[in-house]
Amino acid sequence: MEQFPQLPPQQFLPRHIGIIMDGNGRWAKQRGLPRSVGHKAGAETFRKIATFCRDIGIPYLTAYAFSTENWKRPQEEVDAIMDLLREYLDDTAKHQGEDVRTCFIGDREPLAADLREKIRRVEEESAHNRTITVNIALNYGGRDELVHAARRLAREAAAGRLDPESIDEKMVSNALYTAGQPDPDVIIRPSGEKRLSNFLTWQSAYAEFVFLDVLWPDFDQNHLCSALWEYARRDRRFGGI
Ligand code: IPE
Ligand code: IPE
Ligand code: MG
Numbered sequence: 431m432e433q434f435p436q437l438p439p440q441q442f443l444p445r446h447i448g449i450i451m452d453g454n455g456r457w458a459k460q461r462g463l464p465r466s467v468g469h470k471a472g473a474e475t476f477r478k479i480a481t482f483c484r485d486i487g488i489p490y491l492t493a494y495a496f497s498t499e500n501w502k503r504p505q506e507e508v509d510a511i512m513d514l515l516r517e518y519l520d521d522t523a524k525h526q527g528e529d530v531r532t533c534f535i536g537d538r539e540p541l542a543a544d545l546r547e548k549i550r551r552v553e554e555e556s557a558h559n560r561t562i563t564v565n566i567a568l569n570y571g572g573r574d575e576l577v578h579a580a581r582r583l584a585r586e587a588a589a590g591r592l593d594p595e596s597i598d599e600k601m602v603s604n605a606l607y608t609a610g611q612p613d614p615d616v617i618i619r620p621s622g623e624k625r626l627s628n629f630l631t632w633q634s635a636y637a638e639f640v641f642l643d644v645l646w647p648d649f650d651q652n653h654l655c656s657a658l659w660e661y662a663r664r665d666r667r668f669g670g671i
Pocket of ligand 2: 450451452453494495496497500623625627
C-alpha cells in the first residue's frame with residue numbers, strides 16, 4: 431500500500447480540481463533536451479496525478495492539455511503533443527479497471543480524424559466509470575467555448591425553439607463542454623505563471639487559484655497536497671458574508 435502525504439479532512443477537499451499543466455518546455459530546456467521530451471514527462475505526470483486524485487476521492491479533474499492558442503507553436507511541437515495524446519489514448523485501455531471516466535472538452539473539429547476516433551472510443555468505453563471523471567481540455571479555449579455556446583443557443587432561438595428572454599445562467603452552463611458537471615472549486619497552475627490563459631473562463635467565476643513554482647513534469651503528490659491544504663484554508667464566501 432502506497433503511503434499518501436497527509437491530506438486535509440475529506441469535507442475540505444474540492445469536488446472539482448482544474449490543473450493548467452504548464453512548464454514542460456522550461457523543464458526540458460533546463461536539461462538541454464527538446465521540448466517534446468518535456469511534454470512526454472508531463473504526460474507521465476498527468477497519468478500519476480489523475481490516479482492520485484481518484485485514490486483520494488476527488489470526483490472531477492480537468493487538465494489543460496492544449497489550448498486554442500497553442501496552434502501558434504512550431505508544427506513539430508504540435509505534432510509531438512498530438513502523438514503523445516494518441517499514445518495516452520492507446521494506453522488508456524490498460525487502465526480500464528481503474529474506474530476512470532475520460533472526457534474531452536474543446537473543439538474536436540480541427541483534430542486529425544484518427545485522433546477524433548480514438549477520443550470517441552475512449553469516451554464511449556469509459557462512459558460507465560464513476561469513481562472519477564477526468565476531463566482533458568484539448569483544443570480548448572474558454573472564449574471559443576462561449577462562442578460555440580452562443581451559436582448553439584442562437585440557432586435554437588432562430589428556429590423558434592427557444593425564447594431569448596428565457597436564457598439564464600443555467601442554460602448557458604448547459605451549452606458548454608462541461609454541461610452537467612460542477613464548476614471547478616480550485617484551479618492549480620504550476621510553472622510560476624499567474625494567469626488563466628483562457629482556461630475554464632465561465633466555470634472559474636468562483637474558483638480558488640493556487641499558483642506553484644514547480645514545473646509540471648516535477649509536480650508530484652506532495653505538491654498536490656500542499657495545494658489542497660492551501661485550498662482548505664481559504665474562506666469561500668460566494669458574495670455572501
Ligand atoms: C505546457 O507546457 C504544455 C502545453 C502548453 C501544451 P509548455 O509547453 O507551455 O511549457 P513552457 O511554459 O514553455 O515551459
Ligand atoms: C496554457 O499554457 C495552456 C496549457 C497548459 C495547455 P501556455 O503555456 O500555452 O500559456 P501562456 O502562453 O504562458 O499563457
Ligand atoms: Mg507554457
